[in-house]
Amino acid sequence: MEEALWAELQKAAGKENASRQLIDLVFYSYDASDHFGRPQAAAWATDTEQVSRILKWAHKHGVPVIPRGAGTSLSGMTVPARGGVVLDMSRMNRILALRVPDRLVILEPGVVYTDLQRVLAPKGFFFPPDPASGSVCTIGGNVATNAGGIRGAKYGVTQDYVLGLEVVLADGSIMHTGSKCMKSVSGYELTKLFVGSEGTLGVVTGITLKIAPLPRHTVTASMAFEHLADAGRAVSRIVQAGIVPCVMEILDSICVKILRRQSDLDVPDAEALLLLETDGRTLEEATKEMDRALVLTNECGGGGHLRKARSLEEAASLWQARRALGGIITRLRPSFAVEDVTVPISRVPELESVR
């Protein structure tokens, strides 16, 4: 980067918030994926006006800007493709307002996922999306990637909870979308257009999230199947019966083998493992729903190694297995490629043939 350009960036970002030191450039060349690309400079976002100044500078000089949260992306989303400035949002990490009576929270993009949950839980609320990287990833990253997670089947994805955004556009102009109301259908739905746009439409500097009442009781079960297709059929049957588990995940034999080999978790040796979780306002409600589901999975041949967890602690060990997978498979690369595909629910049984 030319000296004149660099001097201007320092002025826009603040001297202490910009760097071209090698250690920073190397750090910002990676995320959790295989990809690599070195930026020309790094900058740390401090507030909306500063982000606006940085983008105005970049716009004027045609410099790419790559916004970044915790860098947990598995697909290189925060890795510079052709130099430019990595804009680290993680220092903008304040929760600005928690308004429980309005069912919303207003925060900066750098707030870490678990930090938000820690603030919401004592009030009896939570932010339902549940990315596997929750302990480190930022809410801004969740918004940029429209993060889902294992509770998506019941609770949806990040966009279902974003009521409004503050966004700095490429030319540095500041835009506000959405509202602070639970229901607002005026004008074009620009909020959700920005959610999942991965920084390509602008840099998110403020987020208003809808929060949901924390389910008071959950029941969890895992069951083994001799055939993967049977696990798929069980999922179809459950959906068709109008049962909406908050988690419904199939682990195929490759995942099961990896878990058995690479972790000390008590995982049965099976062609497929189906993980289910139901929740409710009462334990009876969650149990009843699970029992309905178990009748159907048994009919499909599942249940050999049924484990049913009724407490959050018991359930945690089950999800520990699921969450461990991403990291373990990543360590096994390049032997395994991590893909993230979606199919209609009824086509799940056919996934076996794709394998």
Next chain:
Amino acid sequence: MEEALWAELQKAAGKENASRQLIDLVFYSYDASDHFGRPQAAAWATDTEQVSRILKWAHKHGVPVIPRGAGTSLSGMTVPARGGVVLDMSRMNRILALRVPDRLVILEPGVVYTDLQRVLAPKGFFFPPDPASGSVCTIGGNVATNAGGIRGAKYGVTQDYVLGLEVVLADGSIMHTGSKCMKSVSGYELTKLFVGSEGTLGVVTGITLKIAPLPRHTVTASMAFEHLADAGRAVSRIVQAGIVPCVMEILDSICVKILRRQSDLDVPDAEALLLLETDGRTLEEATKEMDRALVLTNECGGGGHLRKARSLEEAASLWQARRALGGIITRLRPSFAVEDVTVPISRVPELESVR
């Protein structure tokens, strides 16, 4: 409309699907609002290719096209502002596929709301948005206006259920958005950009909707308050307690007076009426949730005329009162203006001062 233009439109739409007869032009000059504006021609959509031809024609000649469902709009959305062609979508009214195991239904925009529900109910599913004009309005209209309804507090609005769209753009090109999967976060969220865009971005010719399991049990209550602000406070308390009723509506004294004067419903004379409905997979679940809510509303001074309905039939008479309001108030115009405002939940108590 010039003869040459008209001849071309007839060719694009099909002779039997276009009209410039006075009776049609007058019919399409109105919707359920006060607004009025006569089109130069009317056309009836029959299929996607035909809609594409009509829009290509309009694009070439700079003729405005106003898509229209059942015309139940209360704000003139389907009334021509400067001539052009009203494109009536109501004949494209086929349900193309109901895929219960995939939790979705694929349909044309002219399907009437209640006709869809009638097909879904026997399967144990429903389309949760609940517009007051449900008995006549079309799903295409619901999509175009992002319709909500009285269950919005729990079940959200139309956009929460639109998985994908087929849209004919202004130049006649045909575009497909979204997917047939419950969870799909690839690419920009264009589906929801079209939902609520009121025909300004294109004409919706195909809709894929997510469907939800029909709640098996509902409990309904209405309670009177001496002060409107107390009803507002009760709403805040309920939300804060993490209770999510599927319906939570305040009727102020004006609405209560109108209902008492204009209908034969048994409505108590009160400053405010709060309507609540909870639902669940069991009657106990719905009742428990309502009982929790009633403790809070009692603390806020509500309950003088508490009526609790435990069956769908009993509840129906309550909602009959609510649904009747729109029609009654419309008949009272111009003395009353119908406005549709949204405020953060915590500001509901202050609505009294606005009145």
